[in-house]
Amino acid sequence: MSAAPASGAAPTTKATVADKSADSTKETKPAPALEEDDEFEDFPVENWTQEDTEVPGDNTHLWEESWDDDDTSEDFSAQLKEELKKVEASKKR
Amino acid sequence: MAILDGFLTSISGFLRAKDALQLKSWLAVEPPVDEQYYKLAQELKVSFRDGDHLERRITKLIPENDDGKADEGDVWPGFLVFMKDYLEFWRDVNFEDLLQTHLQLTGLVNACITALSNSSHGIVVLPTAIQLSQALSTLAMTLDNRPDLTRRLRKVTDIDQGETRKTLVESTAESIQRAFTMCLTERSSNRNGIGRDGKPEGKKIGIYSFANLALKLFFKCRKTQSANQLFTNISQHSPPLALYPASQRVTYLFYLGRFLFINDSFYRAQLCLQSAYDQCHAQCINQRRNILIYLISANMILGRFPSRPFMSRPEAAGILEKFAPISKAIRKGDIVAFKRALGPESGNEQWFFQKGVLLPLLYRCEILVWRSLARRVFLLTYTWPFDLNSRKAPTLEITDLVVAAQYCQKVLEGWQKPVDSMAVMQSGRTHPNTLFMKSHDLVPPPQGPKKLGAQGGTVYGNKMPDLLEIEAIVASLVQQGLLGGFISHNQGKFAILGAKIRGGPLNAGFPGVWEVVKTRAEREGKNTEVPAWVRSERKAPMGGVVNLSGIARPVGSGG
Known part of the structure; x- marks a missing residue:
């Protein structure tokens, strides 16, 4: 075995893989300096726990489900109102 | 010959000890590797130009297990062929020539998958097969981004007896899919392919490693319909996804979500992508960002818009701004603003197009x-x-x-x-008679x-x-x-x-x-069952019956 490639060259236990990669995640991903055409990368870690997925802040209301806008004073509404009024007026004439 | 002999003796030892992880770490192909591999390559170049000579050496140093000890591993013919291919790979490889390397590596991966197919011993090369497939997939992706290198492909594929129509990425995906099918359809002794330790049994542990590699390549070459068969097979034969490591779960749900998105199944796409997002490691920004692009798109089509919490998340930086004008236009019912938010005026049209969400957003949000x-x-x-x-x-x-x-x-x-001359003259003030003027x-x-x-x-x-x-x-x-x-x-x-x-x-x-969409989805049972997302154990082993009723959990609660 002495002449064979060093067996230490690759990690051999699961624990080593996980620990090593977990550290490298922290080191290599400090800021989201991302290219727009980034492809989905391979994960640097094989497994993680529920706690590792948690992000700070509100995680319960990610999606706005009631978003209707009742404000009719903005530009678009004002223009529509004007158009409708014009057509209404021409009907009466 | 000292290096080769030592190498083969060690490999033989790992086989006997059934040490799959050592085999994997020794059977490396992807640089950077230890200096010893280059020395080994040199030795092979000098002394083993002749394949038969090499074969005899391998058979001599990795002998069959004559002791007949039941708990020991043994060599099998498929492994010897793979070992010969492996050593010839190192003997002949020139990493400068990526296209040729890809061809050699494809041959090696195929030999490894054939070795994997052995029903009693094949499992010991499973981690090696995954590692080699990963290397092959990375190389195929690299080559796909380098048309200057694949220009020669026509010549190379001509030799490949007529299969000239398939792209390099696609044929790589198909090789890997062979390993996937092997793992998926392996007959298992325990019920449902789950071992006593609660983990997928035997080769079934490799299902999602290979599936994810094949999916990545199918999406890369835009042959997403090829993924159809893969998903159908998973629905029929896979143990629950929840039994696999987080990285595999998230990657798989990302691709399944995108597949469903492409096939206009937005509600189910949203379920997969939300679960992928929820289970993704908080620090894996690239992956979270990729998931988020499709998650937001699917949700917008279903009538839900990204809310405030996203604003503080690094993966959403640069993305929310692109989607915000669309949701603003939808809120108001402003068709003009909507067309512009997705048109060239927005500066985002190309980005939406490249991500494959432009047309779904345009057609479905209208x-x-x-x-x-x-x-x-x-x-x-x-x-x-x-x-x-x-x-x-x-x-x-x-x-x-x-x-x-x-x-x-x-x-x-x-x-x-037309320019209102009177308003201009009055510096924009409204004339008192405006009400009566047309x-x-x-x-x-x-x-x-x-x-x-x-x-x-x-x-x-x-x-x-x-x-x-x-x-x-x-x-x-x-x-x-x-x-x-x-x-x-x-x-x-x-x-x-x-x-x-x-x-x-x-x-x-x-x-x-959203209320309307959700109610309809619930009525149609889309909220509890997503094809190809196996959430519960199969009732009958190998029966091909998928029973998902009543056991599936709601969004994000696992899987």
Whole structure:
């Protein structure tokens, strides 16, 4: 075995893989300096726990489900109102 | 020959000890590797040019296990062929020539997969097969990004006996899919392919490693329909996804979500992508960002917009800004702003296109804009307040909606108001008699209306929307449950039903989109079952019966 490639060259236990990669995640991903055409990368870690997925802040209301806008004073509404009024007026004439 | 002999003796030892992880770490192919591999390559070049000579050496140093000890591993013919291919790979490889390396590595991966197929011993090369497939996949992806290198491909594939039609990425995916099928369909001794330790049994542990590699390549070469068979097979034979490591779960759900998205199954796509996002490591920004792009797109189509919590998340940086104008336009019912948010004016059209979400957003969100426009016209034309005691149903004149649509069409075509000379003279102050004066109509641009593409107009290109078309749109909204009421064709009106019991005409006539979509999905059972997302154990081993009823969990709770 002495002449064979060093067996230490690759990690051999699961624990080593996980620990090593977990550290490298922290080191290599400090800021989201991302290219727009980034492809989905391979994960640097094989497994993680529920706690590792948690992000700070509100995680319960990610999606706005009631978003209707009742404000009719903005530009678009004002223009529509004007158009409708014009057509209404021409009907009466 | 010292290095080769030592190497083979070690490999033999690992086989006996069934040490799959050591085998994997020794059978490396991807640089950077230990200096010893280059020395080994040199030795092979010098002393083992002859394949038969090499074969004899391998057979001698990795002998069959004569002791007959049941708990020891043994060598098998497929492994010897693989070892010969492995050593020849190192002997002949030139990492400078990526295309040739890909060809050699493909051969090696195929030999390894054949070795894997041995029913009693094959499992020991599973981690090696995964590692080699990963290297092959990375190389194929690299080559796909380098057309300058694949120019020679035509020549190379000509040798490959006629299979010239497939791209390099696609043929790589197919090689890997062979390993996937092998793992998936392996006959297992325990029920459902789950071992006593609760983990997938035998080769089934490799299912999602290979599936994810194949999926990545199918998406890369845009042959996503090839993934269909893979997903069908998973539905029929896979142990629950929850038994696999987080990285595999998230990657798989990402691709399944995208596949469902491409196939217009947005509700189920959203379930997969939300679960992928929830289970993703908080620090894996690249992956979270990729998931988020499709998660937001699917949700917008379903009538849900990204909310405040996303604003502080690094993966959402740069993304929310692109989607915000779309949701703003949908809220208002502003068709012009909607077309512009997805058009070249936004500066994001190319980005949406490259991500594969441009057309789904354009086609699928449009109906939401129409719903909001109808709502807005109702808000502007209905005589408020709503009288609870009145027997008359609140109505919307369809002709009013036609006026609004025609106005939008004109703006899209570049119509403008003539400059009001009186307003200019009065520095913008309104003349007291404005109320009695006819305001100026929009006029077409002097050079003629802007030429619009099929999707660039309100209904179709430069077609000015008329009553017939708008009535059809309203009918479609009613049919989809996005408007609550009915059309009176004779009176040219849309009448709202249930205004009294549903808290007024707005709530009754224009129910929340997500609420409608969700209720429909629940009615159709789409909320509990997603094909190819195996959430529960199969009842009958190898029976091919998938029973998902009643056991599936809600979004994000696992899987």
